[in-house]
Amino acid sequence: METTTNIKIPSNRKERVKWLAQKFGQGSIIVWADKTDREVKNEFTSMYRLYNNMKDFDEEVTPSPCIICGSEVMWITRCGCGEGLAILDKDDPDYEKRIIEINEESNRPAERRTPV
Numbered sequence: 001m002e003t004t005t006n007i008k009i010p011s012n013r014k015e016r017v018k019w020l021a022q023k024f025g026q027g028s029i030i031v032w033a034d035k036t037d038r039e040v041k042n043e044f045t046s047m048y049r050l051y052n053n054m055k056d057f058d059e060e061v062t063p064s065p066c067i068i069c070g071s072e073v074m075w076i077t078r079c080g081c082g083e084g085l086a087i088l089d090k091d092d093p094d095y096e097k098r099i100i101e102i103n104e105e106s107n108r109p110a111e112r113r114t115p116v
Contacts, residue, residue, distance in 0.1 A: 009048065010044065010048075013037050013040055013041075016040055016041065016044040017032050017040065019044070019048070020032060020043075020044060020047065021057075022056045022057065023047070023051050023054065023056055023057055024057055025057040025059065081098070085098075
């Protein structure tokens, strides 16, 4: 993996944003879009000192295998909804469906239990 230590220090907004994208990935560009030139320069200056000698962002992150058995590690969420049912973001495709299900369940009358 290549680092950006061999290039000259970026001196304008375009070069600074390009360097930041190399270090933190293309998704980070949105962070810099609404900042002024001065804000980008200030952020870049502090980031450059910290990250210049670090490896560039790698889009292809491979999962770490278990050091005991060597197989791929699977991460599962668990919450009050159950295993694998956690919704962590409102943009999750299942978010609306789950909200409707929860509302329907809360509107159902409770079943009457007969004493034994």
